Amino acid sequence: MKTRNLLVAVLSLVLVVALAACNPERNKSTSAGSSTGGSGSGSVGDQVKHEIIGIDPGAGIMKATTKAIGDYGLSDWKLIEGSGAAMTATLDKAIKNKEPIIITGWTPHWMFSKYDLKYLDDPKKSYGEAEEIHTVVRKGLKEDEPVAYEFLDRFEWTDKQMGEIMTAIQEGAAPEEAAKKWADAHEEVIAPWIKDLTPVKGNKLKLSYVAWDSEIASTNLIKYILESKLGYKVTALQVEAGPMWTGVANGDVDATAAAWLPLTHADYWSKFKDQVEDLGANMTGVKTGLVVPSYIDIKSIEDLKDN
Structure with a gap:
């Protein structure tokens, strides 16, 4: 009896293997997703x-x-x-x-x-x-704070440079420390931004930015330079895009370096373009999709x- 049961078991296993080999569609479906990496x-x-x-x-x-x-x-x-x-x-x-x-x-x-x-x-x-990231300031900033205005007007950098700060933050550095470390290591980049500008004595400025990694990097860098090189006391406000634009437009905020144009912030630009001053792109060739x-x-x- 044991021999007969063993023979039946072996024959059943052979039949299962044979049926699987003769069913390529089933084999294909079980391996589907490999081209996408999915399980x-x-x-x-x-x-x-x-x-x-x-x-x-x-x-x-x-x-x-x-x-x-x-x-x-x-x-x-x-x-x-x-x-x-x-x-x-x-x-x-x-x-x-x-x-x-x-x-x-x-x-x-x-x-x-x-x-x-x-x-x-x-x-x-x-x-x-391709989009650009622009620096937008409140009306009257040039007259009220010419040193900050001139620095913000000169500020322009590359995605590679920004990426160094973003990567440091992503790896665990505090945004303020990542910005300081980058600035201290790239004085030759910063020099043209602040050349011949006379530091002020504790004048207050407000910046606003959206909570994107790119804007966290740029705003912390700008804040560090304004404070350590140009003598300002800066408050940086992390807000949504709407309040960011509204704050600059009504004068409650002095500037933002986080305006994505012409597409991402198109609605805000259309609404507030006559109430703010666009200093132009601080970064070109950015992309969304x-x-x-x-x-x-x-x-x-x-x-x-x-x-």
């Missing part, structure tokens, strides 16, 4: 539950993403609201597990240095062309319609 099966859309991980609802990139969803006919996709910190935390978790994820992204940002990421092509230009890890095998936002 599940199905399309990229199915694996990410047709969700795009966004940031705070007031951000211009969220409005542009809503437009992109319409432009590309992605009616079954949903934009998830959150924050920049929540977005990067979700991205980090997905990459550690080599899972697919689609986020709203922008450069400059430290995540492009830490992870291997790529923008999805945007042939319909839902996100516009949909971003994915490089291991995801899609190239364009158009590909999401088929996924």
Whole structure:
């Protein structure tokens, strides 16, 4: 009896193996997702539950993403609201597990240095062309604080330079210390910004900025230079985009170096452009759009319609 049972068991195992070998569609489905790095099966859309991980609802990139969803006919996709910190935390978790994820992204940002990421092509230009980060000041600042005005007007740097401060902060340095360390190590960059400017004696200034890694870096650097090199006492206010622009427009805030134009803050510029002074770009060639890890095998936002 034992011999017969053993023979039946062996024959059953052989039959299972044979059936699996003869069913390539089943084999294919169990390995699906390998091209995207996902652990599940199905399309990229199915694996990410047709969700795009966004940031705070007031951000211009969220409005542009809503437009992109319409432009590309992605009616079954949903934009998830959150924050920049929540977005990067979700991205980090997905990459550690080599899972697919689609986020709203922008450069400059430290995540492009830490992870291997790529923008999805945007042939319909839902996100516009390359943007710039501008310095915008209140009316009358030139007359009231000519030293600060001149410094802010001269201030201009690169995404690589900003990235050094962002990376230091992301690795655990306090924003103030990261800015100080960078400034002390790059006196040749700072020198033209403050050349021939006479320091004041404790004059007060207010700056405002949105809570993006890029703007945390730039505002802390500007605050450090204004205080350590030019004698100002600076208050830096972290606010949402609306209050940031409103504060400069009504004169409660002296300046912001965090105005993304012409797309991200287009609505605020349209509303307040006659109430503020634009000193021009402090950084050029910045970009916004949909971003994915490089291991995801899609190239364009158009590909999401088929996924």
